[in-house]
Amino acid sequence: MEMTPATNLQLKRPDLLRSQAYINGEWLDADSGKTLAVINPASGVVIACIADLGVDETRRAIAAAEQAQKLWARKTAKARANILRQWFNLIMANQQDLAAILTAEQGKTLAEAAGEIAYGANYIEWFAEEAKRIYGDIIAPPSADKRILVIKQAVGVVASITPWNFPNAMIARKVAPALAAGCAFVCKPAKETPLSALAMAVLGEEAGIPAGVFNVVCGSSASAIGGEMTSNPLVRKLTFTGSTPVGKTLLQQCAATVKKTSMELGGNAPFIVFDDADIDAAIAGAMASKYRNAGQTCVCTNRILVQRGIYDEFAEKLAAEVRKFQLGDGAAAETTMGPLVNSKAARDVTALVDDALANGATALTGGRASSLGDCFYEPTVLTGATREMRVFKEEIFGPVAPLFAFDTEEEAIEMANDTEFGLAAYFYTQDHARIWRFGEALEYGIVGINEGLISNEMAPFGGVKESGSGREGSKYGIDDYVEIKYLCLGGLE
Numbered sequence: 345m346e347m348t349p350a351t352n353l354q355l356k357r358p359d360l361l362r363s364q365a366y367i368n369g370e371w372l373d374a375d376s377g378k379t380l381a382v383i384n385p386a387s388g389v390v391i392a393c394i395a396d397l398g399v400d401e402t403r404r405a406i407a408a409a410e411q412a413q414k415l416w417a418r419k420t421a422k423a424r425a426n427i428l429r430q431w432f433n434l435i436m437a438n439q440q441d442l443a444a445i446l447t448a449e450q451g452k453t454l455a456e457a458a459g460e461i462a463y464g465a466n467y468i469e470w471f472a473e474e475a476k477r478i479y480g481d482i483i484a485p486p487s488a489d490k491r492i493l494v495i496k497q498a499v500g501v502v503a504s505i506t507p508w509n510f511p512n513a514m515i516a517r518k519v520a521p522a523l524a525a526g527c528a529f530v531c532k533p534a535k536e537t538p539l540s541a542l543a544m545a546v547l548g549e550e551a552g553i554p555a556g557v558f559n560v561v562c563g564s565s566a567s568a569i570g571g572e573m574t575s576n577p578l579v580r581k582l583t584f585t586g587s588t589p590v591g592k593t594l595l596q597q598c599a600a601t602v603k604k605t606s607m608e609l610g611g612n613a614p615f616i617v618f619d620d621a622d623i624d625a626a627i628a629g630a631m632a633s634k635y636r637n638a639g640q641t642c643v644c645t646n647r648i649l650v651q652r653g654i655y656d657e658f659a660e661k662l663a664a665e666v667r668k669f670q671l672g673d674g675a676a677a678e679t680t681m682g683p684l685v686n687s688k689a690a691r692d693v694t695a696l697v698d699d700a701l702a703n704g705a706t707a708l709t710g711g712r713a714s715s716l717g718d719c720f721y722e723p724t725v726l727t728g729a730t731r732e733m734r735v736f737k738e739e740i741f742g743p744v745a746p747l748f749a750f751d752t753e754e755e756a757i758e759m760a761n762d763t764e765f766g767l768a769a770y771f772y773t774q775d776h777a778r779i780w781r782f783g784e785a786l787e788y789g790i791v792g793i794n795e796g797l798i799s800n801e802m803a804p805f806g807g808v809k810e811s812g813s814g815r816e817g818s819k820y821g822i823d824d825y826v827e828i829k830y831l832c833l834g835g836l837e
């Protein structure tokens with residue numbers, strides 16, 4: 345459907361708002377001429393109508409990436425690092441414009457959006473530095489006439505599929521290690537949030553990323569674009585962030601050509617508060633880890649487990665903090681929580697809360713959709729939550745904190761690990777022996793201990809069990825984008 349954009353975005357650089365796709369250094373319409381409307385979830389206003397690409401354009405982007413990758417990988421690590429560093433500089437110089445675009449398409453507050461731009465840029469800065477630290481090895485040989493060397497080489501063309509909840513940072517933390525290692529990159533942003541990806545491409549081009557090394561393929565048919573990405577033999581790696589069911593489908597599709605994969609999938613993070621915890625610190629941690637991005641992150645607290653002796657005090661204090669949220673358009677200065685990404689997300693959260701209420705939970709605050717619009721849900725605290733409720737098992741992806749009671753540490757660890765997911769977990773205690781014991785017993789890739797904010801570019805981000813594989817960020821992050829090659833030198837005597 346053709347719609348006329350009615351954006352009132354005030355940008356210092358209006359050229360950052362693009363509607364064409366970016367392939368091989370060119371800005372292009374869809375072959376079909378079709379477009380896709382990008383809608384502001386707070387207002388329902390159309391921000392832009394972007395090129396709606398399909399299989400053919402994706403195939404051309406992959407072919408262009410394959411050609412460009414060879415030259416990119418031959419550049420020195422320092423040359424690649426300098427370009428990445430320049431990209432970081434440009435992103436930070438345009439932080440406010442990028443944040444305004446992000447808020448318009450995704451809904452989070454401007455302050456959160458500016459934070460995300462800096463967060464994403466930090467990965468680019470980090471991997472600009474790591475580009476120069478990809479080391480090989482020399483290994484003791486089995487006989488005197490041999491030498492064993494290990495080198496690390498770029499995997500080649502990387503395809504990326506990312507979600508709408510972090511439209512900038514999820515791409516940044518994949519593209520940065522990929523480019524640092526010498527890979528070329530074809531990304532498919534979520535259909536709700538392609539504008540942040542296209543704005544990144546504008547600045548990447550300015551930073552000197554050669555044509556074909558970074559491509560953005562946007563469109564309404566994820567299965568068509570994803571199908572080409574996963575079946576095309578020129579793609580050597582797929583990196584995905586999103587839901588576990590889609591991740592499993594993509595893994596199956598990648599099997600046919602045995603691609604390397606990195607999967608950042610769903611979570612069901614427990615947040616455990618022991619009765620020896622500093623309760624005010626635990627409240628602050630719960631607020632940060634639960635309500636960030638209106639609860640729409642894969643590391644968001646999903647289940648709050650509180651030891652029975654402090655349950656009522658914790659619940660009252662948390663509800664008092666949650667009542668302070670000012671729900672509204674993320675672009676308004678007074679707003680502290682924006683809408684959910686679309687009306688389906690709000691309906692999904694409504695169904696989860698209604699299930700809990702019908703099964704005996706009580707809403708201390710919230711507990712219903714907001715009258716502000718069909719994408720808004722009131723920030724909510726539920727007491728009396730039980731394991732039989734859907735909120736115990738399913739990713740809520742909304743501003744809802746269900747509080748479960750427990751009595752013993754054994755019960756807490758059993759409840760915390762009783763899920764197929766294993767991404768992030770949090771716990772609060774002042775007992776040092778328990779810190780080690782409980783931290784080691786949690787079956788999760790990331791554990792916040794007396795801390796609710798765990799994401800940064802210096803740390804390895806990733807999950808176990810059905811939350812995925814691979815690590816993003818940190819010194820380990822580059823490993824996902826290199827292949828180990830063993831060189832055996834013979835005849836040396």
Ligand SMILES: NC(=O)C1=CN([C@@H]2O[C@H](COP(=O)(O)OP(=O)(O)OC[C@H]3O[C@@H](n4cnc5c(N)ncnc54)[C@H](OP(=O)(O)O)[C@@H]3O)[C@@H](O)[C@H]2O)C=CC1
Pocket residue numbers: 505506507508509532533534535536563564565566567568569570571585586587588590591593608609610611641642739740741
């Ligand atoms: N782990 C995480 O970080 C995330 C978890 N989720 C969870 O998933 C739920 C649903 O969210 P949703 O946005 O639908 O998540 P999805 O997993 O469906 O979407 C994530 C990305 O995958 C793409 N995608 C979807 N289906 C396919 C396919 N068949 N082939 C290739 N790509 C595909 C989407 O494209 P498009 O948007 O264009 O359809 C998007 O770019 C959330 O409520 C939340 O529970 C969601 C997002 C992130």
Ligand SMILES: O=C(O)CCCC(=O)O
Pocket residue numbers: 507509510514585586640641642643799
């Ligand atoms: O929700 C996600 O998709 C992961 C991003 C969250 C973070 O980086 O903290």
